[in-house]
Amino acid sequence: MGFATKAIHAGNKPDPTTGAVSVPIYQTSTYAQDGLGRHKGFEYARTQNPTRSALEENIAALENARFGFAFASGMSAIDATLKLVKAGEHVILGHNTYGGTFRLFDRVLSDYGVEFDLADTSDIASLETHFKPNTKMVFVETPTNPIMTLTDLAAVSELAHSRGAKVVCDNTFMSPYFQRPLDLGVDIVLHSTTKYLNGHSDSVGGFVALNDEKDAEWIGFIQNAVGAILSPFDSFLVLRGTKTLAVRMDAHDRNGRMVANFLAEHPRVEKVYYPGLASHPQHELAKRQQSGFGGMVSFDTGSLENARKVLESVKLCTLGESLGGVESLISHPATMTHASVPAEARQQLGITDGLVRVSVGIEDADDILADLDQALS
Numbered sequence: 381m382g383f384a385t386k387a388i389h390a391g392n393k394p395d396p397t398t399g400a401v402s403v404p405i406y407q408t409s410t411y412a413q414d415g416l417g418r419h420k421g422f423e424y425a426r427t428q429n430p431t432r433s434a435l436e437e438n439i440a441a442l443e444n445a446r447f448g449f450a451f452a453s454g455m456s457a458i459d460a461t462l463k464l465v466k467a468g469e470h471v472i473l474g475h476n477t478y479g480g481t482f483r484l485f486d487r488v489l490s491d492y493g494v495e496f497d498l499a500d501t502s503d504i505a506s507l508e509t510h511f512k513p514n515t516k517m518v519f520v521e522t523p524t525n526p527i528m529t530l531t532d533l534a535a536v537s538e539l540a541h542s543r544g545a546k547v548v549c550d551n552t553f554m555s556p557y558f559q560r561p562l563d564l565g566v567d568i569v570l571h572s573t574t575k576y577l578n579g580h581s582d583s584v585g586g587f588v589a590l591n592d593e594k595d596a597e598w599i600g601f602i603q604n605a606v607g608a609i610l611s612p613f614d615s616f617l618v619l620r621g622t623k624t625l626a627v628r629m630d631a632h633d634r635n636g637r638m639v640a641n642f643l644a645e646h647p648r649v650e651k652v653y654y655p656g657l658a659s660h661p662q663h664e665l666a667k668r669q670q671s672g673f674g675g676m677v678s679f680d681t682g683s684l685e686n687a688r689k690v691l692e693s694v695k696l697c698t699l700g701e702s703l704g705g706v707e708s709l710i711s712h713p714a715t716m717t718h719a720s721v722p723a724e725a726r727q728q729l730g731i732t733d734g735l736v737r738v739s740v741g742i743e744d745a746d747d748i749l750a751d752l753d754q755a756l757s
Contacts (some may be wrong), residue, residue, distance in 0.1 A: 386625040388623050402429075441587050447600075456608035464599075466493075468495070470494075482720060502662065515545050522553075538565065548570060568595070578617055637673060640677045646753075676738075691755075695754070704739060713735055
């Protein structure tokens with residue numbers, strides 16, 4: 381079954397009661413039972429909900445996963461996954477990761493005895509030096525937010541598995557349409573469904589997809605025990621979003637390439653970060669590992685003042701946090717998404733005060749280019 385067909389039909393069975401083609405929003409907190417110990421597979425809405433179950437089946441199918449779990453946010457999905465790691469165990473975290481992920485490790489997990497090191501996961505030789513006898517997990521983003529550095533998922537998975545560690549990949553930027561990490565050897569895939577999977581900037585959520593039955597049992601237990609579940613209405617919104625994922629991602633990719641090429645030639649832009657450019661140092665890896673390049677583009681304007689002028693001059697692009705919606709969003713990573721990362725670390729990663737990130741939407745490309753051009757000018 382092709383991707384677009386799965387996106388539309390997986391988990392989307394007509395409602396058995398009414399025949400409704402769209403999965404209904406089962407807005408209920410509990411379910412009537414036929415008798416003691418006899419029910420229809422649903423007991424309490426934190427534990428099971430038909431709308432959420434449909435979404436979990438849908439996204440798991442898109443990632444070629446046996447199991448899927450929907451959470452209230454991307455961060456709650458990450459937190460649940462990291463509960464596979466116990467106090468005294470060690471995690472290697474990609475050094476250029478989303479600021480909220482770094483904050484979770486640095487300010488929360490470290491207080492509960494989880495050890496972690498930051499490593500350049502794009503450099504396999506360097507990554508190998510960070511393994512310890514108690515290393516249980518390697519956590520990566522690829523491409524990274526916002527510098528768009530890639531990790532060779534097959535190579536990292538082979539190395540980690542040889543050391544008895546699991547590999548977790550945040551696949552938010554690419555979505556399962558352009559990249560399927562489980563097929564490359566990764567153990568667990570994470571998403572902020574808030575972004576491309578939902579695609580309309582009207583829902584917050586997270587997702588965990590995996591194939592290992594034992595780990596899935598634990599993630600499912602955590603989902604129920606902690607209770608950071610995706611609501612029925614948000615599940616409905618994301619399920620609506622995934623139906624158009626294929627056509628939206630093609631449009632994001634098409635516009636993203638045009639914006640990156642435009643910026644690469646603009647005299648007021650010092651550097652562009654986009655794996656689809658031949659000048660990107662990992663362009664060949666991107667072509668091998670991904671089926672497209674997506675709509676995330678970052679560029680350096682040279683200074684905070686230049687960045688401010690651009691961000692406050694755009695008219696079509698919206699200045700705001702988040703990404704992956706149909707509308708173009710523009711942001712300043714140093715003061716927004718990565719403000720929790722120490723300034724010195726940001727500079728080392730290339731997250732300068734002049735860096736601007738664009739989530740290229742699916743508007744007419746000429747309008748996006750015209751807006752960026754007038755803002756840069």
